[in-house]
Amino acid sequence: MNLSNPDTLRNxxxxxxxxxxxxxxxxxxxxxxxxxxxxxxxxxxxxxxNQETEHAFAHFSLLHPELVVKDxxxxxxxxxxxxVSRCLALAIEGETYEYTTMYPDFATAxxxxxxxxxxxxxxxxxxxSAEHASIFREAAHRFGLLVNVEHFHADRxxxxxQTIKGEEPAPRVTGSDPATRKWICRQCSMxxxxxxxxxxxxxxxxxxxxxxxxxxxxxxCGASKKTFMLFEEKVAA
Numbered sequence: 515m516n517l518s519n520p521d522t523l524r525n526x527x528x529x530x531x532x533x534x535x536x537x538x539x540x541x542x543x544x545x546x547x548x549x550x551x552x553x554x555x556x557x558x559x560x561x562x563x564n565q566e567t568e569h570a571f572a573h574f575s576l577l578h579p580e581l582v583v584k585d586x587x588x589x590x591x592x593x594x595x596x597x598v599s600r601c602l603a604l605a606i607e608g609e610t611y612e613y614t615t616m617y618p619d620f621a622t623a624x625x626x627x628x629x630x631x632x633x634x635x636x637x638x639x640x641x642x643s644a645e646h647a648s649i650f651r652e653a654a655h656r657f658g659l660l661v662n663v664e665h666f667h668a669d670r671x672x673x674x675x676q677t678i679k680g681e682e683p684a685p686r687v688t689g690s691d692p693a694t695r696k697w698i699c700r701q702c703s704m705x706x707x708x709x710x711x712x713x714x715x716x717x718x719x720x721x722x723x724x725x726x727x728x729x730x731x732x733x734x735c736g737a738s739k740k741t742f743m744l745f746e747e748k749v750a751a
Contacts, residue, residue: 526577533570537563578604595678602675606668613664621657655714659734663703669748686746692722696745702735705745 544559575582581597583589589597673683689695697706706712706726711719715733717726723742730739 523577526573530570530573530577533566533573537566537570540566599675599678602671602678605671606675609664609668609671613661613668617657617660617664621661624657652714656734659704662705662707663734666698666703666705684748686748688744688746692724693720695723696747697723697742698745699732699735699737700741700743701737702732704732704734706742 540559540563544556544563547553547556547559578600580600583597586594676683693708695708698704699706706723708722709719711717711721712726712730712733713719715730717730726739728739731737732741
């Protein structure tokens with residue numbers, strides 16, 4: 515397929531994004547229906563989500579024909595490594611964009627909206643504006659937390675790419691000082707840094723993870739404190 519036409523390229527990219535979003539949205543709906551006792555409806559949402567995945571895969575294969583594997587047995591080890599290396603490179607690119615540009619920009623916009631847009635609404639609809647301001651605050655907080663998560667994902671992909679190339683990734687160790695060692699959520703990769711704490715959840719900066727109340731939850735996914743494990747950081751060169 516000729517991808518030199520910028521309109522076709524943009525349309526394919528938009529179609530892939532739309533189908534991908536539909537997949538996750540329908541899976542969310544399926545979970546809502548399941549929890550409400552509508553098992554048949556939950557099944558319908560899941561089946562449709564799977565179909566949307568197939569649509570997304572079809573679009574993505576046109577966008578990246580170099581990743582299409584028709585006969586794995588016909589590929590050399592070098593060709594296989596080239597393909598998975600390309601996958602990792604694209605993953606690194608995406609995660610890096612998220613933590614360097616997308617989430618920082620979203621956080622800035624959320625803070626801006628909270629200060630100006632919501633403030634203007636306070637004058638006419640105080641109750642509604644208060645709700646908006648709370649949502650914007652939560653969004654800004656969550657986007658800020660996701661910067662570290664996406665950075666972590668990019669690092670992991672980079673290490674995997676180094677391994678594929680036969681390189682040795684930098685060693686990682688857990689900190690020994692409770693005042694500075696970090697913990698990571700096994701469910702969503704949110705990283706708790708005791709130096710920063712979690713002020714929006716009532717956890718003051720400088721609070722070691724061990725001193726956080728047991729009923730504290732991950733501010734991104736809501737997982738319990740016991741879901742966290744010690745975070746391994748790269749050893750400085």
